[in-house]
Amino acid sequence: MIEDFESYQKNTDLLKKMAYHYYVLDDPIATDEQYDILYHQLKDYEEKNPNQIISTSPTQRVGNKLLEGFEKYKHIQRMWSLDDVFDATKLEEWVNRIYKNYPQANFTCSPKFDGASLNLYYDDGILQSAATRGDGIQGELVTQNAKTIQSIPLEIPYKKPIEIRGEVVITREDFEKINKERLNNNENIFANPRNAAAGSLRQLDPKITAKRKLKFVPWGMGKNEFETGSFYELLNTILNYGFYRTPFITLCKNEAEIQALYEDLIKKRQDYSIMLDGMVIMVDSLQSQKQMGFTIKSPRFACAYKFPAIEKTSKILAIKPQVGRSGVITPVAELEPVEIEGAMISRATLHNYSEIQRKDIKINDTVIIIRSGDVIPKIIKPIIELRDGKQIDINKPTHCPECGSEVLVEEIFIRCQNLSCKARVKESIVYFASRKALNIEGLGQKIVDQLFEKKIISNILDLYHIGVEDLICLEGWQEKKAKNLIESIKGTKNIQLWRLLNSLGIEHIGEGASKKLAISFGRKIFEIPAEEISKIDGLGNEMANSIVDFGIVNKELIKKLFEIIDPIEPEKSISHISAFTNKTIVLTGTLSKPREEISALLESLGAKMTSSVSKKTDLLIYGENAGSKLEKANTLMVESINETELIEMLKKEEVQY
Structure with a gap:
């Protein structure tokens, strides 16, 4: 029994030590029975003395309160994506670009885990928040769930504000156990360990997250006050704060050492307990990192050296032409299902019909397919030696498979030019509602298909005229679901301008360009000539012409959307007239x-x-x-x-x- 605060404090420290050795070091210093007895003694004392509970006590890791949803959270410092290199030649080019300005550079190399990225924020040594990566600028707050992960310390000895970033992963063995349990409960199984980790992290019941044996493996920092020194040494210092130790982290002096480590990791890839999909290479000097800075998408001082894609063979059963929102018709191969890295693959892109002819691919061919990380599976080539005379040629379509109109055959692409083509409009709406666009929850591909089929919508503007009575009569709809969708659509009103621009699906214009356009021109963007747009940093003639052309063709649509949504322009906070004003x-x-x-x-x-x-x-x-x-x-x-x-x-x- 624990009877006073001093004894409670002492035993809390002991239980923390037991948990660290068991969950992080895999080196238990107590039996399960001893741990459980001490755990319940602490819990009993805390129930009797709720005002004395130490916030970092191991008993506080498992949340008892169900979450209603996840709040949005803006990272203090952006979580950037990494540029990829795929072979030794590209690695050499990347390293040589670094050496051009930093000839003495060393590199910190660490494995790239296939999991869910998480950003931990500590202040005064206490874990303040945990948030998913999201779009890199804003994620979802999952602090209660993160606290259930034993390899995330609730307290660290470093007292200044710091964001510690890493990957939430699950071992292959634990992944198999979870899926076996889900099958026994007649639940859908996870496609791969990465999906299992991400799904576990976003449970509304923290107790479910706690049951999944998740690990947090640090790989970097966001907000911090370290200006100089070695990234390698800093990361190792952070790992000593109580985190799970990042395996294989190595300081490499040159390209040859990087390549040797990469090849060694490839050999260990299949047998290692956690899924790896590459290696992260980072300039080691923190001062050099700061000087090199970032492009619009990624740091200049780091890259991901991706592992070779996993190759498997399958058989092409059919070809389905798919019409995208720009009208391009893409051939998609229906395959005999095959498992690659934990995911069942039954479809693969063939990009265009010219590629089919170039590779001499036919229906009923046995083909080699690859999948690397999140990359869409693609067909590399047919195995001609296995042809048995049952192969069928794949012909270019002459008419749109959706609307039947005659297609435009260009040098590489085949396009449906009918702007009212249902497939084009549907794809546009799905993109319009997607997460990085207007983020209309509940409006995915299946719902859009259903609303089209029942003639409730025929274009983007129709979304803003849907009523509850239109939806509750449909199969699978109840009043609550209908109200939620309508509220989500209404929630797009007064959204940030860049999101609306991004949602329009203008060719060549993504999230980064949309933000720059919103800041530079505001709502007048479609009135600006191409030569003015192309002057913006990162935008070229092709992008500028795309915006102008889209504005001309879709003038009425844009006008009505601006009236309905009334997007908010970014504030240009010019505090006073300066030497830089209007320059x-x-x-x-x-x-x-x-x-x-x-x-x-x-x-x-x-x-x-x-x-x-x-x-x-x-x-x-x-x-x-x-x-x-x-x-x-x-x-x-x-x-x-x-x-x-x-x-x-x-x-x-x-x-x-």
């Missing part, structure tokens, strides 16, 4: 801060940031290794300043750099 500015060269950060700062002072130097450029700001842009600025007699001069100008504006 067209270009950044070039290697700077001490990420370009996105500098651009945002200058835009807040009224600047207009572009990517190319022209006669209209007012100022060029350059860092180390500035190239052709600086030369062009000098030729055009455009004013140019270095980073030190920029900092001095900002000081005069009383703005911190």
Whole structure:
């Protein structure tokens, strides 16, 4: 029995130590019976003394309260995606780009786990929040579930604010046990360990998460106050805070050592208990990382060296033409189901009919298919030696499989040009409602198909006229489900402008470009000429022309959507007239801060940031290794300043750099 707080505190520390040795180190220092007895003694004391409960006690890991849903959470520092390299040649190119400016660079290499990314935020040493990756900027808050994962310490000795990032994974053995249990309970099984980890992390009942043997494996940091030093040493320091130790993490001095480690991991890949899909390579110097910064999508100082795709053979049973929202008709192969890395594959893309002819693929062919990580399975080639005379040629369609209209046959692509084609409209609506667009919950492919079939909708605008009475008469619908969908549709009103732009599915325009367009032009984007749009950093002529063309063809649709949704333009918080107000500015060269950060700062002072130097450029700001842009600025007699001069100008504006 535990009778006083001092004894309770001492035994809490002992139980933490027992749990750490059992769950993290796989080196138990107590029997299960001893652990359980002490656990219940602590629990009894806490029930009698609720005001004395230590928040990091192991008894507090299993939440007793069911969650109603997950709140959105904005990461303090963005969770970036990594650029991929797939072979030794691309690795050499990537390393040489680093050596060009950092010839003495070393690299921290660690395995890339196939799991669910999680961002932990600690302040004053206490776990404050845990959030899923989401879109990299905003995720879902899953703190109560994360606390049930024993390899996530509730308290660390580092007291300053820090985001620790890693992968939530599940071992192959535990994955099989979960699926066996789900089969016995007549529940759907998980496709692979990654899906099992992600699904377990997002349970509304934390007790279910606690039953799944999830592990959190750290791989990096977000918000932190470390400016210099070695990433390798820092990560190892963090691992000593009580986390599960990241296996195979290695400091490599050159490309040869990176390649040797990569090949060693490939050999261990199949037998290792946790699924691996590649290796992360990161410049080791924290100072160099900061100087290199980020592109619009990814860090310049890191990449993912992906493992070779798993190859299997299957048989093509049929070809189904699929019409996308842009009208392109893509041939999709129906296959004899085959298991690859825990997922049953029964369909694979063939991209276009020209590729079918080039590879000489026929129906009833035995083919080699690959799947790598999240990449859609694709067919590599037919095994011609196994043909038995039953093969059937695959012919290009002359008419749209959905609406029957004659198709346009281009050099590579075949398109349905009918803007009212049901398949095109349906795909547009599915994309419109998708997570990175307007995020209309409950409006997936099957629901869109059903609403079309029952003639409740025929275009995007019809979504905003659906009533509860239209839905409750449909199969599988009840009043609550109908109200939830309608509320989700209503919830798109006054959404951020970039989301609406992204939801339109404009060719070549994704999330990043949509945000830049919203900031630069606001709701007038479709009134802006292509030459002005192409000046925006990261946007070229092809993207600019796409926006202009889309605006002309869909003028009425855009007008009505803007009226219904009334999107919110990003605020341009210009605090005062500055030396940068209304100046067209270009950044070039290697700077001490990420370009996105500098651009945002200058835009807040009224600047207009572009990517190319022209006669209209007012100022060029350059860092180390500035190239052709600086030369062009000098030729055009455009004013140019270095980073030190920029900092001095900002000081005069009383703005911190």
